[in-house]
Amino acid sequence: MALNEPWTGRTACALQSALRLSNEAFAEHLGIAPRTVAAWHQKPDLKPRSEMQQLLDTAHARADEAAQSRFTALTTTTLDLPEGAATDAELRLTTDPTITAALDWLDQHAVWEPGTARREVAARLAHLDVPALHDRGARRSRVDQHATARALADYYGATPDHGRYTARFGTTTASTTILTRPEWLDLDCPLTATHDRLKLTAVTPVQPPTMDQETAGRAAQRLAEVLALGNRMVNMPLFRLLDVDVSEPAIGGTLGVTSFVEYAVTVDLLEAELSDALTTGTPTPLRDTYLPDLPAVLNVADRLCAGGALALTAIARPADPFRGPADYLLLIQERSGHVINAARRLAVIPKGFHQPLTDFRADARIGATLRRELEEELFGRADIDNTVGEQRHADPMHPSRLSEPMRWLLLTPDRLRVECTGFGLNLVSGNFEFASLVVIDDEGFWTRYGGEVQANWESASLRRYSSRDGDLLQELASDAAWSNEGLFALLQGLRRLREIGGERVDVPPIEWETQ
Template sequence: MDVVDVWTGGRANALQRALRLTNEAFAERLGTAVRTVAKWKENTESEPGSELQQALDTVLYQAPDPVKARFSLLLGTSEGEAAPADAGEGHAERDTAEAERRLSADPSIGAALDWVEREAGWSSGAARKEVLARLAALAPHELRDRRARRGRVDQHQLAEALTSYYAGALAGWGTYTARIEDTQSAITSVFTSSDWLDLRCPLTPDHDQLDLERMAPEYGAALDEFTTDQAIQRIAETLEEETRLVNASLYRLLDVDVRPGKLGGSFGMTEFVQYALTMDLLEGEMVDAIAEGRSTRPGHLPLRDHYLPDAAAVLNTRGRLCAGGPLALCAIARPARGRRPADYVLLVQERGGHVLNASRRLAPIPKSFHEPLIDQREDTQLGATLQREMEEELFGRDDVDNTVSPQRSADPMHPSRLSEPMRWLTENSENGQWAMECTGLGLNLVSGNYEFASLIVIHDEEFWQRFGGQVEANWESSKLQQFSSMDRELLTELSADVAWSNEGLFAFLQGLRRLSELDSPRVNAPAIEWEIQ
């Protein structure tokens, strides 16, 4: 039996795989939070605390002999030891067994299979058989190689390719670009117009008037042979790479009526699996073409040509699936310390590798899909979504994360359930101590998503002094960085970083531009001027 001197995230992951447990089940076995288990996948060198070290020892000691044997093999392979001659074959068998378990037990995978069968007109069980056949044919090393190739395609390359694909767009519309300090430029794949920018719209009920249309129209046609094939491939790869897929209700944008100080329009409802198996495939197709040096022009990208062929289709949100959500630059006032003057701390995350959206890219935090928590009509307000995401992504509340567990509370954002930081914000919402604004809207050409760029500003230094130590990113982030609103040089460099996601860069630049307009002595940000390309 292996004796583990010091448990690391990587060794804990090996034990989880040997036990064939989900994140939720493994966390329950150890008596810890799901987000802790998820973080071990992102940071394999991290060392759990002493209580978890003991819990991991106990779980390994009590494990049946076959589990210990699997753990030994996985541990040896992950730490660079020579595996037995048949380890590759055995590993494939283990992966297939885990995949079959998820196919049978994971309700989100089941929802994906059901959706494919319904849209493709297949008989019950046909999608499951096809996914198993794909899994048997998958070569894990080819997926790893593809992931590495995709990682070398940066935000600038993707934006340029998409701008070229949709060249000759409609008058008054184009992709968001910006001049920074009049010395460098940033381009994005966010399709917008001047009427959708610099909205300065408070995210309060009087201004945030987005509503729900219960009888929303159907969109698109049934899956054809090619799009069915790609959906099946996505499910198989999701299982092979152990990517988290949680089906949930999402808002889909139907109509929009925005202007400075007002957000109007309507949403319908859809499900995440429909997005994951259709529009979300467009990014991978485009990135693969760029990485492999293939043409990215119309006619050479079958999925994009089918789902989002031109600018008119991009703007036809009522006639297609248009998911998305808000993302906000978060600026929190801090007192002067040492050489640093009083400023706002700006929070930027690096997205983890196990998220479907903006994986391994920089983005503001919070960033979210727009989805209802309890009340479908009330939750259409962007402000409600951002407050919930602050609770989840910054203040550590797992119980408002629908990807972790089903929502059972009648009112998860009731004052009695709020975290201490959010309770402080709620109690100070009427005295100007903090505010949320929408700074712009765009349709991201990557997957056709709507992106509401926003800004969260906490003006009172007391918040950071009391709660700064409690601000911690959740499982979706692999790293959280902070920047000073007074560091003009570093913010200029950050604005040109090609590690951004396109929507992340859009929200960051719009938020920084709006922060500068506040004319605060805490801000010395670079000058940013946008234009539509």
């Protein structure tokens, strides 16, 4: 943008992005109403009134050198599109704060001049064949869990102290990519303060090593594809595992903090790379760089190890003249194609990244993530979904803000049982996985709130199973559409539920081993 050109909604939003301000903060910076900033986002070709032009001139002139450089890069990068054919992808490239953060991160860690990442992503975006990306997504979705487990078993081999989680469930044998050990399984660990002991040691992210041209190019390609496909991606802090100390009946260890954009353009690329290798025979240079062997997988202190918590949810139901005896309802989700992690795979629900909301130290506990994910993924709390909007509440999980189902569950301590059933490191991307079990034993919950249980946008669909239907659950466990971490949580959850569920549970024994 030449300085003598009039401002438009698009260039005003570019200045906002260069200053790294939210809509509200940018409005306050200019002394205008937030709805005016929102209108610029909605109408990028709009030319603000003369007084607004002057305010924007002043804000640009007073910006520091770094912000002005970012603004120049934002306004000089254009896509090879027909005139007047600006797309949502183009708009996001210039105004989306997460994309801006990812581009800045990439410039810094690839040792590129400011603006290089934006030009690189723009060039790739202009030449993407979106139908071909959808076709590739369909091919990736056909890479089954069994093939993934076999491929990574061949890649990594064995180690004396750890092995891949494998379980025999009746007539079904399931092998996963979860690297674990006997001391990390059958934890039966209540996720209360006494037993849930993960601690935060550092908030400042550790600087990763410099990227080479191969890894930087793959990162730029990922960002271009996110824009082209319209995937949701929001920069947010994530916990990273620095050390782990897991033994019955407690989980401990230390956590640091990283950013979602760092995860998204580095180790999160390994799953897609593996799927492409299995469908087209392409090499795996990113895996060879980030997770080349088992010592690298286990050395969580010196690599990016993000991850999360996921739980099999079991809700007590009374006997029914049509369904039969009292049981537990078990919920399984098919993940949406719009999620970054485990897209189009089967998983237990809830499933979420381990991340802080507002209290980094208190949120370090695994139980905090699971309670939040229950609220978000099953009880309709969109206001704690940071992919939808910004979080401004001092305590998003304050009792006064809880959903009615969650408030009812917490009213009496024994209504909600949340336990960690196992821990492992996922060879797919190196993520840590805390498999857990959520049990609601009070039959009154389903009677009162069963109609309000609904998955959020992260799920394409929900499936219901009965804890008394052992045959169908065995068939479910053999489904090749599972994510590896989801299958791990399902089997460990069923194993524990069989111990504590009494007559509500009628499933064959589940025996695990570490291969």
